[in-house]
Amino acid sequence: xxxxxxxxxxxxxxxxxxxxxxxxxxxxxxxxxxxxxxxxxxxxxxxxxxxxxxxxxxxxxxxxxxxxxxxxxxxxxxxxxxxxxxxxxxxxxxxxxxxxxxxxxxxxxxxxxxxxxxxxxxxxxxxxxxxxxxxxxxxxxxxxxxxxxxxxxxxxxxxxxxxxxxxxxxxxxxxxxxxxxxxxxxxxxxxxxxxxxxxxxxxxxxxxxxxxxxxxxxxxxxxxxxxxxxxxxxxxxxxxxxxxxxxxxxxxxxxxxxxxxxxxxxxxxxxxxxxxxxxxxxxxxx
Amino acid sequence: xxxxxxxxxxxxxxxxxxxxxxxxxxxxxxxxxxxxxxxxxxxxxxxxxxxxxxxxxxxxxxxxxxxxxxxxxxxxxxxxxxxxxxxxxxxxxxxxxxxxxxxxxxxxxxxxxxxxxxxxxxxxxxxxxxxxxxxxxxxxxxxxxxxxxxxxxxxxxxxxxxxxxxxxxxxxxxxxxxxxxxxxxxxxxxxxxxxxxxxxxxxxxxxxxxxxxxxxxxxxxxxxxxxxxxxxxxxxxxxxxxxxxxxxxxxxxxxxxxxxxxxxxxxxxxxxxxxxxxxxxxxxxxxxxxxxxxxxxxxxxxxxxxxxxxxxxxxxxxxxxxxxxxxxxxxxxxxxxxxxxxxxxxxxxxxxxxxxxxxxxxxxxxxxxxxxxxxxxxxxxxxxxxxxxxxxxxxxxxxxxxxxxxxxxxxxxxxxxxxxxxxxxxxxxxxxxxxxxxxxxxxxxxxxxxxxxxxxxxxxxxxxxxxxxxxxxxxxxxxxxxxxxxxxxxxxxxxxxxxxxxxxxxxxxxxxxxxxxxxxxxxxxxxxxxxxxxxxxxxxxxxxxxxxxxxxxxxxxxxxxxxxxxxxxxxxxxxxxxxxxx
Numbered sequence: 001x002x003x004x005x006x007x008x009x010x011x012x013x014x015x016x017x018x019x020x021x022x023x024x025x026x027x028x029x030x031x032x033x034x035x036x037x038x039x040x041x042x043x044x045x046x047x048x049x050x051x052x053x054x055x056x057x058x059x060x061x062x063x064x065x066x067x068x069x070x071x072x073x074x075x076x077x078x079x080x081x082x083x084x085x086x087x088x089x090x091x092x093x094x095x096x097x098x099x100x101x102x103x104x105x106x107x108x109x110x111x112x113x114x115x116x117x118x119x120x121x122x123x124x125x126x127x128x129x130x131x132x133x134x135x136x137x138x139x140x141x142x143x144x145x146x147x148x149x150x151x152x153x154x155x156x157x158x159x160x161x162x163x164x165x166x167x168x169x170x171x172x173x174x175x176x177x178x179x180x181x182x183x184x185x186x187x188x189x190x191x192x193x194x195x196x197x198x199x200x201x202x203x204x205x206x207x208x209x210x211x212x213x214x215x216x217x218x219x220x221x222x223x224x225x226x227x228x229x230x231x232x233x234x235x236x237x238x239x240x241x242x243x244x245x246x247x248x249x250x251x252x253x254x255x256x257x258x259x260x261x262x263x264x265x266x267x268x269x270x271x272x273x274x275x276x277x278x279x280x281x282x283x284x285x286x
Numbered sequence: 287x288x289x290x291x292x293x294x295x296x297x298x299x300x301x302x303x304x305x306x307x308x309x310x311x312x313x314x315x316x317x318x319x320x321x322x323x324x325x326x327x328x329x330x331x332x333x334x335x336x337x338x339x340x341x342x343x344x345x346x347x348x349x350x351x352x353x354x355x356x357x358x359x360x361x362x363x364x365x366x367x368x369x370x371x372x373x374x375x376x377x378x379x380x381x382x383x384x385x386x387x388x389x390x391x392x393x394x395x396x397x398x399x400x401x402x403x404x405x406x407x408x409x410x411x412x413x414x415x416x417x418x419x420x421x422x423x424x425x426x427x428x429x430x431x432x433x434x435x436x437x438x439x440x441x442x443x444x445x446x447x448x449x450x451x452x453x454x455x456x457x458x459x460x461x462x463x464x465x466x467x468x469x470x471x472x473x474x475x476x477x478x479x480x481x482x483x484x485x486x487x488x489x490x491x492x493x494x495x496x497x498x499x500x501x502x503x504x505x506x507x508x509x510x511x512x513x514x515x516x517x518x519x520x521x522x523x524x525x526x527x528x529x530x531x532x533x534x535x536x537x538x539x540x541x542x543x544x545x546x547x548x549x550x551x552x553x554x555x556x557x558x559x560x561x562x563x564x565x566x567x568x569x570x571x572x573x574x575x576x577x578x579x580x581x582x583x584x585x586x587x588x589x590x591x592x593x594x595x596x597x598x599x600x601x602x603x604x605x606x607x608x609x610x611x612x613x614x615x616x617x618x619x620x621x622x623x624x625x626x627x628x629x630x631x632x633x634x635x636x637x638x639x640x641x642x643x644x645x646x647x648x649x650x651x652x653x654x655x656x657x658x659x660x661x662x663x664x665x666x667x668x669x670x671x672x673x674x675x676x677x678x679x680x681x682x683x684x685x686x687x688x689x690x691x692x693x694x695x696x697x698x699x700x701x702x703x704x705x706x707x708x709x710x711x712x713x714x715x716x717x718x719x720x721x722x723x724x725x726x727x728x729x730x731x732x733x734x735x736x737x738x739x740x741x742x743x744x745x746x747x748x749x750x751x752x753x754x755x756x757x758x759x760x761x762x763x764x765x766x767x768x769x770x771x772x773x774x775x776x777x778x779x780x781x782x783x784x785x786x787x788x789x790x791x792x793x794x795x796x797x798x799x800x801x802x803x804x805x806x807x808x809x810x811x812x813x814x815x816x817x818x819x820x821x822x823x824x825x826x827x828x829x830x831x832x833x834x835x836x837x838x839x840x841x842x843x844x845x846x847x848x849x850x851x852x853x854x855x856x857x858x859x860x861x862x863x864x865x866x867x868x
Contacts, residue, residue, distance in 0.1 A: 200465075
């Protein structure tokens with residue numbers, strides 16, 4: 001279970017936040033916005049899972065940033081400030097900057113996805129998208145029960161067969177034959193199982209009328225407030241961020257970074273998981 | 287009543303179902319009723335059930351007895367049209383006074399709740415909360431009422447602490463409890479249970495029946511249940527129905543009359559009765575009535591007081607209770623030396639320094655709680671799993687066969703005889719051998735059957751046949767009696783004894799069935815705390831154990847020490863065991 005109050009918000013609120021964070025994260029390479037996105041996503045991940053998993057995730061991100069940065073600078077020669085030239089390759093400062101910004105953007109999005117996984121557990125996702133479609137959400141639930149069961153079944157079939165005749169025939173043909181046999185047994189057992197499951201479903205009124213859904217999450221005043229703030233911040237960002245991004249260019253020369261209100265609103269929006277903590281009655285800083 | 291219940295379920299708040307039953311609306315006399323009911327699987331075949339008439343009053347707790355194949359499931363399913371067996375039926379069936387076929391789908395789903403045998407297959411969804419809500423979602427209950435019902439049920443069944451768990455992570459007992467809760471949450475007036483505890487270990491089974499008793503006594507829900515083992519269920523039942531082979535109702539009344547009837551005429555159920563009741567039968571058969579008891583003892587407590595009265599009223603002990611049996615002397619063929627095992631390196635050890643010897647010609651039993659590592663030890667002895675430390679020592683050219691817990695995992699073909707031929711090349715046997723084996727295990731009639739269509743006992747025997755054809759010297763059997771009824775169990779016991787004593791095979795079996803162990807095993811070992819705590823001759827094991835022992839040993843403790851089975855008691859009193867039929 002993810003720690004922090006943010007994860008306790010209605011899945012719709014959490015989903016909107018991640019949509020905004022990932023959507024905006026993808027839409028600009030403006031260095032300040034990219035840096036903000038990186039810092040905030042990193043901080044959130046540390047907050048959710050602690051330093052160790054964070055460092056592990058970063059460990060996979062850094063090579064990506066370096067790789068993308070180098071690749072871009074090698075193949076994109078549109079910049080004005082050339083540092084190195086060899087045959088068809090031409091490395092320039094602008095290309096390098098662009099590459100790093102792009103790598104940073106990808107890294108931030110990856111970090112956001114890591115946070116998403118922590119907060120938006122499967123049940124929240126199905127709840128969010130399955131409630132309008134109860135049959136779909138039931139299907140998802142049944143499949144996520146069925147798959148691990150089949151794996152366990154497969155293992156037990158394999159073990160029980162292997163225990164008896166595994167020693168007799170170690171040739172490739174023998175192994176193949178045993179594999180086919182195992183698939184047959186699994187199919188047969190699966191069929192047996194599903195007949196009983198179907199019985200259990202119809203015994204409990206499956207298909208008797210229009211399905212409804214169990215409500216796992218409810219809307220409170222705080223959800224409305226945070227949702228309103230998030231929407232307002234997202235609208236503000238949509239205007240400010242795109243204006244700033246439009247004014248910024250990497251080629252032919254990297255433009256200078258101008259101060260903007262957009263940085264503040266962006267930071268505020270990405271900081272939602274942190275400022276919702278202010279609601280804690282005791283020790284909001286702890 | 288129908289419409290009111292249906293709309294109530296959909297819109298809530300719903301008055302408690304007991305109010306409906308005891309209210310002013312037309313309440314039927316019986317919760318469940320059958321009159322002159324008959325059933326056949328096809329128009330041409332003979333009746334599988336016939337002349338069945340009975341009525342169960344509201345709130346009763348009825349046990350439906352009968353040997354395998356007597357049609358218990360078919361009878362139970364007649365009350366639930368969604369699950370009814372395909373075939374032709376005559377006569378009347380009533381649920382709360384109404385024909386179940388005429389009820390609307392929602393009403394039909396909620397009136398009768400049905401719990402089946404396999405805990406695993408009844409669970410539909412991946413999380414506990416979703417499983418609890420499944421039925422209510424199906425009948426379209428509004429979310430507000432649904433939350434409330436689910437919360438109530440979770441509270442009643444003590445599920446609160448594992449409400450958010452994934453169903454795959456639950457134990458077998460928890461799964462079956464969840465199945466029960468997921469049905470009771472729909473507020474049925476009647477609960478029908480078809481062998482609900484046969485796949486559970488005795489502790490989980492007892493826990494399940496305790497909860498079922500609460501459901502019956504605290505919620506007033508009428509219960510009909512079938513069970514193989516009557517030890518725990520008969521003491522809480524107030525009604526017994528006996529279905530005889532051939533599909534007629536041979537008995538309908540209270541449990542005491544049932545026991546009296548079985549004392550005169552055994553219907554193959556004697557061995558399934560509680561140990562205390564069997565003890566009472568010993569005296570009844572001999573025409574004695576120690577202590578002037580009018581009724582039979584059913585629980586261990588009643589059994590102890592019955593036995594004390596018998597001894598106090600001068601019932602003579604004919605001979606000393608039997609002492610330990612002689613162990614067949616056989617060489618050690620397979621042994622574990624200081625065996626340490628764990629599944630992965632970051633998991634705790636399942637076995638810690640286990641030393642164990644297996645002798646030729648002996649049946650050894652391995653008992654212990656769930657998750658104590660019994661199955662793991664078997665697979666380590668079979669060589670399927672490699673120990674981390676220590677070793678398994680085998681005699682030269684020793685063939686070891688392991689039979690896994692679910693014997694169905696062995697079958698591949700559509701006909702039993704083809705299936706047994708499956709390994710003829712690796713095992714080096716012929717069709718002739720297969721035919722001999724089928725005959726030996728009493729399976730000739732079933733040779734053309736699909737292995738999945740066999741009953742529990744037949745499946746176990748068929749799996750045993752398949753393994754024996756490979757000619758093993760050592761048989762490692764993981765719970766060979768799981769889910770078997772008394773006659774099937776006795777048959778497996780005879781086959782195993784024969785294999786050990788006549789053919790000198792070394793047999794090691796794990797089981798939760800202590801009575802079975804006390805009857806057929808030579809030695810018994812207890813696995814606890816990742817190690818074998820004690821190994822002893824089976825008789826001495828149960829005499830020396832205080833809690834973990836057979837019901838008879840618990841009844842006789844302190845009064846007739848040394849009695850572990852009803853047969854021991856019979857010897858002590860110089861009486862003949864069994865019923866008049868035998």
